[in-house]
Amino acid sequence: xxxxxxxxxxxxxQLRPARTIxxxxxxxxxxxxxLAISIxxxxxxESFRENVESVSGKSQITISAGPTGFDESKLETIQKVEGVxxxxxxxxxxxxxxxxxxxxxSLYIIGVDLLQESAVRTYKTTDDKIIDDPLIFLNQPxxxxxxxxxxxxxxxxxDSKMDLATTNGSKVxxxxxxxxxxxxxxxxxxxxxxxxxxxxxxIFGKVGKIDRIDIVPSEGVDxxxxxxxxxxxxxxxxxxERPEEQSAATEKMVASYQMMIAFFGSLALLVGxxxxxxxxxxxxxxxxxxxxxxxxxxxxxxGILGVFVLxxxxxGLLGAFIGSGLGRILADFMxxxxxxxxxxxxxxxxxxxxxxxxxxxxxTTLALGAVTSAIAAFLPALxxxxxxxxxxxxxxxxxxxxxxxxxxRGVIFGxxxxxxxxxxxxxxxxxxFAPIEQITQGASVLGAAFFGPALVFLMIRGLRKVTRLGxxxxxRLAQENLIRSRRxxxxxxxx
Numbered sequence: 001x002x003x004x005x006x007x008x009x010x011x012x013x014q015l016r017p018a019r020t021i022x023x024x025x026x027x028x029x030x031x032x033x034x035l036a037i038s039i040x041x042x043x044x045x046e047s048f049r050e051n052v053e054s055v056s057g058k059s060q061i062t063i064s065a066g067p068t069g070f071d072e073s074k075l076e077t078i079q080k081v082e083g084v085x086x087x088x089x090x091x092x093x094x095x096x097x098x099x100x101x102x103x104x105x106s107l108y109i110i111g112v113d114l115l116q117e118s119a120v121r122t123y124k125t126t127d128d129k130i131i132d133d134p135l136i137f138l139n140q141p142x143x144x145x146x147x148x149x150x151x152x153x154x155x156x157x158x159d160s161k162m163d164l165a166t167t168n169g170s171k172v173x174x175x176x177x178x179x180x181x182x183x184x185x186x187x188x189x190x191x192x193x194x195x196x197x198x199x200x201x202x203i204f205g206k207v208g209k210i211d212r213i214d215i216v217p218s219e220g221v222d223x224x225x226x227x228x229x230x231x232x233x234x235x236x237x238x239x240x241e242r243p244e245e246q247s248a249a250t251e252k253m254v255a256s257y258q259m260m261i262a263f264f265g266s267l268a269l270l271v272g273x274x275x276x277x278x279x280x281x282x283x284x285x286x287x288x289x290x291x292x293x294x295x296x297x298x299x300x301x302x303g304i305l306g307v308f309v310l311x312x313x314x315x316g317l318l319g320a321f322i323g324s325g326l327g328r329i330l331a332d333f334m335x336x337x338x339x340x341x342x343x344x345x346x347x348x349x350x351x352x353x354x355x356x357x358x359x360x361x362x363x364t365t366l367a368l369g370a371v372t373s374a375i376a377a378f379l380p381a382l383x384x385x386x387x388x389x390x391x392x393x394x395x396x397x398x399x400x401x402x403x404x405x406x407x408x409r410g411v412i413f414g415x416x417x418x419x420x421x422x423x424x425x426x427x428x429x430x431x432x433f434a435p436i437e438q439i440t441q442g443a444s445v446l447g448a449a450f451f452g453p454a455l456v457f458l459m460i461r462g463l464r465k466v467t468r469l470g471x472x473x474x475x476r477l478a479q480e481n482l483i484r485s486r487r488x489x490x491x492x493x494x495x
Contacts, residue, residue: 016283022446023279024319027199030272031323031369035361036330037265040338041258043355047189052188055110056243057121059088059214060223062232064239066175069209074234078213081229083221087121088112090210091200095164095171097154106148108162109193110184111200114138120181120214123194141199145177149190168205239339269368272319273376280377284308284384296389305385312377313370320369328357417447422438 056062063078072089079087091111112121114134137143146156152247155240156162157182160175179185201207217226223242230240291304313363335355424440 001096011332019279019282020315023275024315024322025276025385027269027272027316027319027369027373028323030269030324031320031365032326032330033268034262034265034368034382035324035357035365036334037261037325037338038361039328039331039355039357040335041262043335044258044339051187052243052247054184055121055192055216056246057184058216059120060217060242061215061230062212062241062243062246063215063234064212065237066239069206069211070238072208072210073212077233078153078215078230081226081233083218083226083229084215085218086216087145088116088120088214088216089210090212090214091197091198091204091206091209093166093200093204093206095166097162097164107146107191108188109144109195109200109204111195111197111204113197119216122184123179132178138196140174140176140200141196141202142171142173143176143199144173144193144195145152146175146193147179147181147185147190149181150193151175151178166204168203171203186290225254264424269372273372276315276373276376277380279314279315280308280380283311284380287384287410288387291384291387291388292391295387300387304387305381308381308384309374309377312375316369316371316373317366319373320366323369324365325360328355331355414447417443421447 008408069091075087075089078084093109093111095107095109117123125160137145144162151157151160156175158175158178162175164171179194181190184194195203203210215230217223217228224405227240227242231238234240239306296303328448332355421444424443
């Protein structure tokens with residue numbers, strides 16, 4: 001087996017450098033896109049989790065009632081519930097900074113009660129003073145405290161003016177303080193600002209309203225029992241949950257979006273695998289005589305199978321190594337577009353500030369490239385292992401018949417998948433079983449891939465008639481070559 005690898009597999013890769021390089025790059029580009037999306041998805045999940053944890057602070061229970069909020073009188077009701085140590089109100093809003101470098105970048109604004117805020121959240125500045133003049137901050141409803149990161153990116157200082165677009169119209173705000181990126185100021189990548197709760201109500205048209213209440217329970221209180229008491233006291237229409245439940249719900253909400261873009265990343269990897277399949281198929285056809293000689297000299301079927309599978313695994317491993325570096329670079333280019341799409345879709349400011357390729361991701365990517373390339377090469381390698389010395393000397397008529405039967409099975413399989421896609425979309429099966437949506441997406445791609453070659457061959461036959469009438473030999477020669485090499489043509493169309 002060692003001699004087969006050394007003198008056959010490695011030698012063949014060296015003798016066909018162009019094909020080896022193109023196939024390896026095909027795998028590399030597929031791996032790069034797949035890995036870039038994986039890195040971004042992981043970073044955005046961490047961002048959502050960090051946002052919830054930073055804003056929740058010391059609170060262990062959060063009460064909300066949807067985007068419209070609820071009457072502030074409920075605060076007193078909650079404060080009287082046994083086991084509630086601190087109940088701190090908050091008003092939430094999202095505003096757009098007209099001068100942002102990124103299109104429609106948003107600023108998450110929270111209106112808080114400064115007298116109670118320290119019980120839940122911590123803020124820090126270099127001189128331990130958040131606001132230079134607290135009276136001005138409280139008396140001027142346009143007062144805003146932003147993070148130093150946000151201010152530095154936009155050239156803001158104390159008393160700078162900002163024109164922000166809000167749901168209640170365009171408003172001008174004044175910067176009254178700057179926060180270090182610690183505690184709540186770490187949320188949303190620093191794109192967070194705080195206001196006095198009464199000023200926020202006046203600015204955003206929420207007078208008499210509260211968006212959420214953060215609860216710090218008394219020491220030794222059973223949280224489950226306290227949640228039950230709060231639900232009983234508030235009645236329907238309120239959501240009483242813990243921060244970790246809120247984080248899980250948010251991650252579940254964006255999971256379908258992340259799965260969709262991961263699916264398209266997988267398609268790029270699939271194209272690379274089609275290239276591997278095609279490359280090995282061509283190699284088997286070219287080396288049929290060589291395979292027959294090796295079999296006559298005593299090479300086993302498993303040995304021949306191993307040679308072709310190992311060739312592909314080596315190309316896949318090298319492609320994955322190159323793709324890992326490209327994927328990390330590609331993630332930097334893609335992250336802004338992906339986070340912007342998430343922000344627009346879920347009406348929140350999504351950041352992905354910790355893009356990193358971990359060792360486990362790198363090793364998984366290498367294994368993915370090698371294993372999937374080996375799998376892609378298995379069928380043509382299996383055909384190669386079944387070639388006998390006698391068959392290697394015969395004409396290719398038998399092989400053509402096999403290709404014809406294989407092509408027919410592929411068309412039937414593709415047509416079946418497309419029929420499934422039609423009924424799934426027609427009767428909206430995803431409402432019955434949620435994962436059907438992802439299954440349908442995959443079936444539509446595979447169905448088109450397997451059924452597409454049949455349409456191409458029909459088109460070629462139609463063109464043959466036209467070119468015969470037009471007497472264009474070069475077109476006829478190209479068409480004959482496409483029809484004669486059915487498997488290679490079909491594989492290229494599928495890719």
